[in-house]
Amino acid sequence: SRAEAGGGWRPSRAALRQPALWAPSGIPTPGPHGAPWGREGLGPQRAMPHAHTAWTAACGSEWHLGHRPQFHPLKHGFDEWFGSPNCHFGPYNNKARPNIPVFRDWEMVGRFYEEFPINLKTGEANLTQIYLQEALDFIKTQQARRRPFFLYWAIDATHAPVYASKPFLGTSRRGRYGDAVREIDDSVGRILRLLGDLGLRKDTFVFFTSDNGAALVSAPKQAGSNGPFLCGKQTTFEGGMREPAIAWWPGHIPAAQVSYQPGSIMDLFTTSLSLAGLKPPSDRAIDGLDLLPAMLQGRLTDRPIFYYRGNTLMAVTLGQYKAHFWTWTNSWEEFRRGVDFCPGQNVSGVTTHTQEEHTELPLIFHLGRDPGERFPLHFDSIEYLDVLSRISPVVQQHQEALVPGQPQLNVCDQAVMNWAPPGCEKLGKCLTPPESAPAKCSWPH
Amino acid sequence: SRAEAGGGWRPSRAALRQPALWAPSGIPTPGPHGAPWGREGLGPQRAMPHAHTAWTAACGSEWHLGHRPQFHPLKHGFDEWFGSPNCHFGPYNNKARPNIPVFRDWEMVGRFYEEFPINLKTGEANLTQIYLQEALDFIKTQQARRRPFFLYWAIDATHAPVYASKPFLGTSRRGRYGDAVREIDDSVGRILRLLGDLGLRKDTFVFFTSDNGAALVSAPKQAGSNGPFLCGKQTTFEGGMREPAIAWWPGHIPAAQVSYQPGSIMDLFTTSLSLAGLKPPSDRAIDGLDLLPAMLQGRLTDRPIFYYRGNTLMAVTLGQYKAHFWTWTNSWEEFRRGVDFCPGQNVSGVTTHTQEEHTELPLIFHLGRDPGERFPLHFDSIEYLDVLSRISPVVQQHQEALVPGQPQLNVCDQAVMNWAPPGCEKLGKCLTPPESAPAKCSWPH
Numbered sequence: 001s002r003a004e005a006g007g008g009w010r011p012s013r014a015a016l017r018q019p020a021l022w023a024p025s026g027i028p029t030p031g032p033h034g035a036p037w038g039r040e041g042l043g044p045q046r047a048m049p050h051a052h053t054a055w056t057a058a059c060g061s062e063w064h065l066g067h068r069p070q071f072h073p074l075k076h077g078f079d080e081w082f083g084s085p086n087c088h089f090g091p092y093n094n095k096a097r098p099n100i101p102v103f104r105d106w107e108m109v110g111r112f113y114e115e116f117p118i119n120l121k122t123g124e125a126n127l128t129q130i131y132l133q134e135a136l137d138f139i140k141t142q143q144a145r146r147r148p149f150f151l152y153w154a155i156d157a158t159h160a161p162v163y164a165s166k167p168f169l170g171t172s173r174r175g176r177y178g179d180a181v182r183e184i185d186d187s188v189g190r191i192l193r194l195l196g197d198l199g200l201r202k203d204t205f206v207f208f209t210s211d212n213g214a215a216l217v218s219a220p221k222q223a224g225s226n227g228p229f230l231c232g233k234q235t236t237f238e239g240g241m242r243e244p245a246i247a248w249w250p251g252h253i254p255a256a257q258v259s260y261q262p263g264s265i266m267d268l269f270t271t272s273l274s275l276a277g278l279k280p281p282s283d284r285a286i287d288g289l290d291l292l293p294a295m296l297q298g299r300l301t302d303r304p305i306f307y308y309r310g311n312t313l314m315a316v317t318l319g320q321y322k323a324h325f326w327t328w329t330n331s332w333e334e335f336r337r338g339v340d341f342c343p344g345q346n347v348s349g350v351t352t353h354t355q356e357e358h359t360e361l362p363l364i365f366h367l368g369r370d371p372g373e374r375f376p377l378h379f380d381s382i383e384y385l386d387v388l389s390r391i392s393p394v395v396q397q398h399q400e401a402l403v404p405g406q407p408q409l410n411v412c413d414q415a416v417m418n419w420a421p422p423g424c425e426k427l428g429k430c431l432t433p434p435e436s437a438p439a440k441c442s443w444p445h
Numbered sequence: 446s447r448a449e450a451g452g453g454w455r456p457s458r459a460a461l462r463q464p465a466l467w468a469p470s471g472i473p474t475p476g477p478h479g480a481p482w483g484r485e486g487l488g489p490q491r492a493m494p495h496a497h498t499a500w501t502a503a504c505g506s507e508w509h510l511g512h513r514p515q516f517h518p519l520k521h522g523f524d525e526w527f528g529s530p531n532c533h534f535g536p537y538n539n540k541a542r543p544n545i546p547v548f549r550d551w552e553m554v555g556r557f558y559e560e561f562p563i564n565l566k567t568g569e570a571n572l573t574q575i576y577l578q579e580a581l582d583f584i585k586t587q588q589a590r591r592r593p594f595f596l597y598w599a600i601d602a603t604h605a606p607v608y609a610s611k612p613f614l615g616t617s618r619r620g621r622y623g624d625a626v627r628e629i630d631d632s633v634g635r636i637l638r639l640l641g642d643l644g645l646r647k648d649t650f651v652f653f654t655s656d657n658g659a660a661l662v663s664a665p666k667q668a669g670s671n672g673p674f675l676c677g678k679q680t681t682f683e684g685g686m687r688e689p690a691i692a693w694w695p696g697h698i699p700a701a702q703v704s705y706q707p708g709s710i711m712d713l714f715t716t717s718l719s720l721a722g723l724k725p726p727s728d729r730a731i732d733g734l735d736l737l738p739a740m741l742q743g744r745l746t747d748r749p750i751f752y753y754r755g756n757t758l759m760a761v762t763l764g765q766y767k768a769h770f771w772t773w774t775n776s777w778e779e780f781r782r783g784v785d786f787c788p789g790q791n792v793s794g795v796t797t798h799t800q801e802e803h804t805e806l807p808l809i810f811h812l813g814r815d816p817g818e819r820f821p822l823h824f825d826s827i828e829y830l831d832v833l834s835r836i837s838p839v840v841q842q843h844q845e846a847l848v849p850g851q852p853q854l855n856v857c858d859q860a861v862m863n864w865a866p867p868g869c870e871k872l873g874k875c876l877t878p879p880e881s882a883p884a885k886c887s888w889p890h
Contacts, residue, residue: 344819374789375665
């Protein structure tokens with residue numbers, strides 16, 4: 001996931017689990033703050049008369065779309081928010097940098113490491129339990145009000161520094177990381193059980209996935225594993241980008257069915273609209289694909305997946321093939337300081353520490369035979385030439401059709417960090433910001 | 446698995462699946478050729494009066510205990526044999542080296558690449574189907590005769606050169622290797638289904654595992670994946686030695702239960718005896734552990750696992766910790782020729798190409814936090830010193846108690862290869878052996 005704006009944040013190192021719950025027991029209308037979800041001011045839905053209002057909530061620590069008022073979740077389709085604009089980076093001393101605040105709707109209710117303690121030594125923190133309780137309460141409330149709902153539940157557990165609550169600490173063979181995974185697993189189980197208890201199983205679509213691969217940079221004590229895949233988070237190798245997902249909707253999605261449809265988190269917007277019987281807005285380019293045909297009817301859509309780092313198209317996947325136009329892990333400078341995105345892995349000419357361009361002759365891998373991206377096809381093989389001839393026009397079309405977005409989060413300014421968010425007065429927790437000194441952000445990755 | 450005797454065989458590169466079926470519907474007695482299974486002349490069973498005779502069969506290509514008469518399966522506890530003494534190495538020209546024969550009991554019935562064709566170009570071969578049919582026929586026959594049985598079904602599929610039968614070729618996303626795995630999966634399913642059809646589900650214990658990790662040396666076109674584990678077959682890293690296993694015995698072993706009991710294929714002898722209500726012989730050291738308490742009652746036994754290469758104790762696992770006394774992948778000479786046991790993997794000082802001794806200060810890994818053996822514990826950490834103090838006496842005890850075996854397979858002689866096995870006359874397939882020139886075998890790994 002990309003990083004927070006307006007501060008000196010580095011790119012997020014989250015390997016966050018992001019279930020989204022959507023109970024389409026009616027067709028949603030815009031909530032009081034605009035569109036039912038997604039970006040504010042989406043055209044089509046506004047004009048449509050709907051029978052029911054879907055209530056929408058974001059819960060967790062994976063907003064990452066800015067903390068200033070114009071970026072606030074309640075300005076972008078959510079009726080409720082409980083959580084933080086960023087992960088639990090820190091602790092900070094509140095002098096050079098403020099600890100990340102936790103909000104309920106418009107007002108902060110505390111800060112990480114303060115009202116929301118995280119014991120870095122023991123690894124104990126109750127954050128997942130707090131987010132779980134919020135999710136359960138939200139669902140119960142909507143059910144009591146007989147209101148369809150959408151819940152974006154983006155816990156930040158497994159992100160380093162890794163934590164778990166006391167009942168889970170020390171319970172896994174996988175160290176603290178395993179404890180955190182077990183707590184997530186248990187929490188998802190409790191959410192699904194509640195849906196069952198409330199009789200909502202057949203009316204609730206649940207999607208579970210992660211925004212990126214495990215951050216191997218936190219190894220060995222705080223990292224997950226990307227199994228056979230190359231490298232981890234912050235790279236455009238499979239270990240950084242390829243995640244499984246689980247879609248759960250009893251009575252609609254057959255149990256234990258495996259789909260090979262390649263998807264992207266961007267698809268969840270389009271898919272959620274589709275679940276509600278709506279179409280995405282037509283006044284802008286929407287990259288998401290409706291995944292319902294894949295999930296409900298097993299229909300596969302052949303579509304490329306583009307792998308970006310900043311504005312650079314690093315790679316593309318088409319069918320079973322992946323072409324790398326650029327390879328890079330991280331800089332030699334970082335690497336020599338011990339920052340390693342691919343610990344124990346080394347593929348000559350692939351896991352490079354300089355940014356290597358291959359746009360003329362991309363490195364192409366067959367991800368079926370070689371999921372670990374270890375054996376590029378030979379440039380002079382028939383297979384290589386055939387694949388390249390199919391990938392090139394797809395990339396060309398993509399680049400020609402691309403409408404560059406206007407960057408909104410590329411100004412870094414210590415003064416606009418979370419020094420004195422709304423609500424800080426009541427808590428007596430307003431901090432004094434430094435002088436404003438806006439500068440273009442530098443994203444090393 | 447270690448290699449064949451009496452010829453110039455290199456160590457096997459099999460990643461073979463080895464289900465063993467044991468239907469203990471009575472207590473077995475020795476078959477006509479000696480003990481009910483295992484080595485000939487096991488003491489205790491001979492003297493015991495038994496109610497029923499268990500019929501035992503070995504089927505497949507993973508005998509690897511010698512092809513000369515004294516090593517023959519029918520001399521070592523099996524009543525029937527269908528298969529080959531080795532995998533389908535080859536094809537050979539029958540001049541410098543004979544193609545591997547396939548036996549039914551004492552007589553050869555053909556040779557690989559001849560009567561048992563393997564098309565290296567298309568990857569088509571019916572071997573798994575042939576072995577499947579043998580297994581199904583064997584089970585049906587024993588059931589018809591109401592005879593308890595033991596079947597050692599050691600197919601050689603997934604071994605390079607990788608093959609599958611026509612209905613499976615091209616059906617997986619994982620290339621030819623995936624096709625072979627799908628055929629194995631289907632075959633095991635058909636065996637289990639037959640057991641169900643015959644009403645033997647609750648009376649048949651089925652154990653499925655592999656004798657080693659995937660041979661990454663065959664990558665990218667013919668290799669499996671060892672997921673997060675380091676390196677592959679032929680090494681003493683986890684990718685070479687650590688295999689999952691499935692034990693199936695409806696009504697006795699709870700479904701979907703996970704056991705963390707560390708086991709070894711040597712345990713299957715002791716476990717099979719235990720299933721038959723027998724004890725292992727007491728006149729010799731038996732390294733196997735009875736796995737039934739782990740499988741039936743979930744009782745875990747804390748036991749070390751020793752990792753050998755030849756006579757060298759390379760490593761030991763105790764609980765979650767693994768200590769390496771020696772590290773080695775393969776020689777620089779081999780590596781420079783492109784033979785790579787750890788493609789894409791490189792852990793400094795661990796995946797070494799010289800044989801590195803660490804007996805004084807072993808490299809120790811925590812396999813829970815670090816299943817990929819990438820981050821040795823710091824030598825001066827409390828954890829390291831604590832683990833070492835627990836591992837050292839275990840290793841010392843092991844080495845003091847060790848009774849070295851008498852090597853029976855360390856003489857290589859081209860003349861004793863499978864030139865003219867019994868039965869060759871009938872087929873007109875006797876070949877003329879070269880002059881006998883016995884020499885001590887050289888095992889590069």
